[in-house]
Amino acid sequence: MKLIKITLLTSYFIFSPVLAGEIDASNEANLSDSLKAGKLKAAQICSACHGLNGTAASGGNSPLVPNISGQSKDYLVVKLKEYKTNKIEHPQMSMIAQMLTDEDIENVSIWYSSIKVKVFDPEKVLVINTLD
Numbered sequence: 001m002k003l004i005k006i007t008l009l010t011s012y013f014i015f016s017p018v019l020a021g022e023i024d025a026s027n028e029a030n031l032s033d034s035l036k037a038g039k040l041k042a043a044q045i046c047s048a049c050h051g052l053n054g055t056a057a058s059g060g061n062s063p064l065v066p067n068i069s070g071q072s073k074d075y076l077v078v079k080l081k082e083y084k085t086n087k088i089e090h091p092q093m094s095m096i097a098q099m100l101t102d103e104d105i106e107n108v109s110i111w112y113s114s115i116k117v118k119v120f121d122p123e124k125v126l127v128i129n130t131l132d
């Protein structure tokens, strides 16, 4: 019994998603106002396709929905404004961007650019794709 408890406790620390030095975004108190507002917009609108964490697969959507986490904030702002002004026309994104104010664009871009991703070099990490 004691052993089970210790094992559970250890795995909690090992598998806890929040690592030392990282901020727990599930604790809203840790977020700046822009991050809070950006997270809310992302949850209300973007997450359906891009996921709340910006990895499209988490939204369970089409492979044509790009991942947007870890992207630079300026890039996201520029892209969203290009959709908004129809410089880039896309049936879904142009309509969505037109629903956003400049402040919303700033905030969601801060949210998604703040999500950090880890890159794995295929020469060093062998990924076996079972679908091929």
Ligand code: HEC
Pocket: 041, 042, 045, 046, 047, 048, 049, 050, 064, 065, 066, 068, 076, 079, 080, 088, 090, 092, 093, 096, 100, 108, 109
């Ligand atoms: C209905 C699904 C859907 C929703 C909801 C949605 N997107 Fe998209 N998004 C897409 C698709 C599909 C594309 C690819 C469009 C293209 O090919 O130009 C895209 C592209 C983008 C891009 C460009 C990425 C790049 O690298 O070119 C950004 C940035 C983006 N979306 C941000 C957002 C944000 C922020 C929200 C919420 C306010 C949002 N999207 C909501 C489907 C969606």
